[in-house]
Amino acid sequence: MNTPLTEEHTAPAAAPVEDSHAGINVKPSQRKHAIADLAQQAGGKTVGVVSVDDPIMSAKGVNVYYGDKHAIREVSLDIGRNQVISMIGPSGCGKSTFLRCLNRMNDTIEGARVTGSITMEGRDIYDRRQDVVQLRARVGMVFQKPNPFPKSIYENVSYGPRIHGLASDRVEMDEIVQTSLQRAGLWEEVKDRLLQPGTSLSGGQQQRLCIARAIAIDPEVILMDEPCSALDPIATARIEDLIDELRASYAICIVTHSMQQAARVSQRTAYFHLGDLIEVGETDRIFTNPRHKLTEDYITGRFG
């Protein structure tokens, strides 16, 4: 609301508006242009504060291309320790793309190219000498759909520690499995059936198993890509409660389509739009007094 609309409606050169992104209620073409202008106005300059003191990870001027498609543009954003940052925005805005840059998941996509710099504890994670497997141990990930391995509950959690050599004997491994399941709030429900398949659990339990699996290898950052979108409200509440507890030990980045969820679980919120990081700020402020018109329109449900 504080950002004035530009008077001139020049052709949007840098920000092509794809039909799929134009939003349901964007009827007149002028509005489409107005939105494109606003995005252009951002011009890589994000509103709000992108940096934090002593970040665990720091992205600077990150661009991602999928072949010819410029998926995210000049994104700079710090990830703070012991806090939850949520990434919100309409489908195709680049929030998941950005998330996947943080543990180099985009490497697995053919034709994907990442420029700019992303550092973890000051070291470039895109450096040629960076061991990607090691990086993904430090930056764990939880996906939208719970994806336990087709193995026992025990093996789901012990797999990571085993391949990373975190346990020297069975006793140590048992301890890691128990601690991880306890931290994920699942221990009490599964302690008597650790040898049953992970897939025998309910959706919410499976997702907590995936979180237990992620924290078993002692990561520093946990990335979550819509971790609750396949869960019912009660299972969602359990995960959200868990996220709040995990914050004491990890930095957490969560991509969510639910603005209420972002408002509930995160301390900072980043709003993406058509590949631009439009606005970043304390969650309390973003949801009561966003500065950019695009953020305002999105969180109030005016387009998306």
Add this chain to the structure above:
Amino acid sequence: MTELAEGHIVKGYDVDLTGLRMKFLEMGALVHDQVQRASRALIQGDADSSRTVLAREARVNEYDLSLDEDNIALIARRQPMGSDLRVVISIARAVTDLERVGDEAKKIARYSLKHHGERDIQPLGQLRRDVRHMAPLAASMLRDALDAFDRMDPKAAVRVAERDHELNTEFHAALRSLVTVAMEDPRKLQAIVESVLVLKALERIGDHAKSIARHVIYLVQGRDVRHEDTAVMAAPPSGNDTDK
């Protein structure tokens, strides 16, 4: 404000927010009329008008409850965010002010009925002169505050707040003249104290108008200036380099 309520993907949300705003403005119009009518009835000794004010006080209270209900339902059903959230919160706050303005108008009307038919001797004569000065000021502050709310105009809101000291000056001048009357004839002390309460009611109406004007700043800029002076209220919203 109209612009603010519209444009949601869910059209029912627009309808809810517009309805809330319309009802709030209706309540505002009713309360403004209560103030004008109660003051005029006192000045002119019009008992029927005073009775109308008292009878309509129930409607003010109904608006208060009904708007509160609408606000709660809207929060529960729509989970308003951003400017929508500020609309809901600032209306909730402003409704409380309006309801209290309604109570002040009731006090004036009660006084008028109690002293109806009394001859224009002191302190009633003096009080009528003072009300003639203060009431239009208080009523116009209220009207302009509601207008600023409707048009979402922070500058107009600041102008309302700036006028509060005029009303306070009038109030203190009126107090001084009533003290003079008291010194001339201490037997009138009871009547004088009652007169002071009427003047205080008008002074409070100005405070509530100022309070509504402050809610306009929150509504438009997201700054809570309820306990700030007018200079802070008029300060431009902070830039992009801070996160507060």
